[in-house]
Amino acid sequence: MANNKFLSSIAATALLGVTLSGQVLAHGDVTPQAVDTQGLLPLGEEWVDENPYRKPNKDYELAVKVGSSAYNQNCARCHGLEAISGGIAPDLRELSSDFDGDEWYQYRVRNGAVRDGAVYMPKMADYLSQEALWAIRTYIESRREEM
Structure with missing residues (x-):
């Protein structure tokens, strides 16, 4: 059970990172x-x-x-x-x-x-x-x- 929470936490962090990086890159090449x-x-x-x-x-x-x-x-x-x-x-x-x-x-x-x-x-x-x-x-x- 603890392992599943750990994996869920990693997945959520990775998803947040991808989402934020997409928002930063959406501004365009400066x-x-x-x-x-x-x-x-x-x-x-x-x-x-x-x-x-x-x-x-x-x-x-x-x-x-x-x-x-x-x-x-x-x-x-x-x-x-x-x-x-x-x-x-x-x-x-x-x-x-x-x-x-x-x-x-x-x-x-x-x-x-x-x-x-x-x-x-x-x-x-x-x-x-x-x-x-x-x-x-x-x-x-x-x-x-x-x-």
């Missing part, structure tokens, strides 16, 4: 995912000051497409699906579509966000190219137009 920027104007190593793909740039539509995929792979888990924040992280659609908004965006993607030693957002520029990050910004701006 490692930034690579972005294919083929077709976008190459920007080089030096960061540009303003979004180079903003309308009326000829690459605007492609940048929105690339940015949508990149955003949903790398940003949506915190900033919300379709760039609509659920309140956990800032709603990026509220950034102005001008130099000031670009400056803030560039600062944050290059430096990340750390408070009291906790990393709230990694330095995305360590993982994604300037082209990918500006494409994400272009996608966010396209979503802003729909607000």
Whole structure:
């Protein structure tokens, strides 16, 4: 009888462990995912000051497409699906579509966000190219137009 209780206890603990690990993994892979920027104007190593793909740039539509995929792979888990924040992280659609908004965006993607030693957002520029990050910004701006 004692052996059955012991085995039941082990089975319950294993089931709890599987359940919890499934919940943790359900959040998704938090490692930034690579972005294919083929077709976008190459920007080089030096960061540009303003979004180079903003309308009326000829690459605007492609940048929105690339940015949508990149955003949903790398940003949506915190900033919300379709760039609509659920309140956990800032709603990026509220950034102005001008130099000031670009400056803030560039600062944050290059430096990340750390408070009291906790990393709230990694330095995305360590993982994604300037082209990918500006494409994400272009996608966010396209979503802003729909607000």
